[in-house]
Amino acid sequence: MATDPSDRAGRSPRRTATVFAAVSCTALTLLAASCARGEDEAAGEQDGGDTAAQAQVLDEAAGSDETCSAEQAGIEEFDLKDAKVGFSQSEAESNPFRITETASIEKEAGKRGVELITANAQSDFAQQISDVQDLMSQGAEALIIAPLNSDGWEPVLAEAERKQVPIVTIDRQINGDACDDYVTFIGSDFVEQGRRAADQMIEALGGKGEVAVLLGAAGNNVTTERTKGFKERVEENAPDIEIVFEQTGEFTREGGQSVTEQLIQSNPDIDGIYAENDEMGIGAVTALRGAGKQPGDVEIVTVDGTEEAVQLIIDGWIHGVVESNPRFGPLAFDAHESFGKGEEVPVELIISDREYDADNAEEELPNAY
Numbered sequence: 001m002a003t004d005p006s007d008r009a010g011r012s013p014r015r016t017a018t019v020f021a022a023v024s025c026t027a028l029t030l031l032a033a034s035c036a037r038g039e040d041e042a043a044g045e046q047d048g049g050d051t052a053a054q055a056q057v058l059d060e061a062a063g064s065d066e067t068c069s070a071e072q073a074g075i076e077e078f079d080l081k082d083a084k085v086g087f088s089q090s091e092a093e094s095n096p097f098r099i100t101e102t103a104s105i106e107k108e109a110g111k112r113g114v115e116l117i118t119a120n121a122q123s124d125f126a127q128q129i130s131d132v133q134d135l136m137s138q139g140a141e142a143l144i145i146a147p148l149n150s151d152g153w154e155p156v157l158a159e160a161e162r163k164q165v166p167i168v169t170i171d172r173q174i175n176g177d178a179c180d181d182y183v184t185f186i187g188s189d190f191v192e193q194g195r196r197a198a199d200q201m202i203e204a205l206g207g208k209g210e211v212a213v214l215l216g217a218a219g220n221n222v223t224t225e226r227t228k229g230f231k232e233r234v235e236e237n238a239p240d241i242e243i244v245f246e247q248t249g250e251f252t253r254e255g256g257q258s259v260t261e262q263l264i265q266s267n268p269d270i271d272g273i274y275a276e277n278d279e280m281g282i283g284a285v286t287a288l289r290g291a292g293k294q295p296g297d298v299e300i301v302t303v304d305g306t307e308e309a310v311q312l313i314i315d316g317w318i319h320g321v322v323e324s325n326p327r328f329g330p331l332a333f334d335a336h337e338s339f340g341k342g343e344e345v346p347v348e349l350i351i352s353d354r355e356y357d358a359d360n361a362e363e364e365l366p367n368a369y
């Protein structure tokens, strides 16, 4: 990644929205549609679409300078309006991140009058591979994939290449060669999310204490990078914080709860919990409540920005949340539209994330999902 992430850490949502408008209206053709949409949103879109404060905002300083065009990828140009698009969702829609992500893709397809076919793999990777193959058999001419795992996509990539079906991946990465295997990845800087979560934890604990990490599911870049950013920042800036416990809660509420129940048995005086998504953080709160703990007894920092987690900041149970914005519809369809027209699309589009804490949770609650 070509940027100094510290630039992103301190940027307020309002400033990034302005930056996005500037970028979308100048540098990248891909973003021309976003520019027009940004103007509507600046006026406060009221037609059921996302408001400016909710919409994804591209971080103009991040991402890749490398681009991909239909010509480079060896794919014929197409008009997205006439194409059938396939969307493959990775995880069950009990997590608001997944509900909002799917809704955003469906809403954007509807807005553009694009035919959309969808599948949900319910956290089963073999199922996701067969889902995507099935979407192609049903005639999908362009794909949007929210991958469960980052590796293991070879059968899909080979078939997509043979059938000339361009792939946009969202929220997690597929390990492969940009432009050969997929057009672009759209998502957050997950290492930076981990660093920002560490900053919140260091602040909450005054730089001292014992911390547990509830890891996300294994096998994807999001878990690896959120862990890396958190640990590195703690090591650099808070030598008196010790990570004493690490276990996966599989990105689920039930997982977060049961892992925290074990944690309280082995480390009853734990000072902080870093949960790599809100669902696990909310599960941790349930476990702490069950153990008779009070809000603030254990400092909790999470990632996502769901309504329930932001409400738990207001209630005093969660110290802070680093956002991961799942409203991918507009950018994902912009990417396919530009690519179909033969334009150059950056092979990595990084969005900027807001942050919630006790100072802004009440005001920002309407922007949570």
Ligand code: AHR
Pocket: 091, 095, 097, 171, 172, 222, 251, 276, 277, 278, 279, 303, 304, 324
């Ligand atoms: O890949 C994004 C992560 O996956 C979200 O943070 C989480 O809620 C989901 O399970």
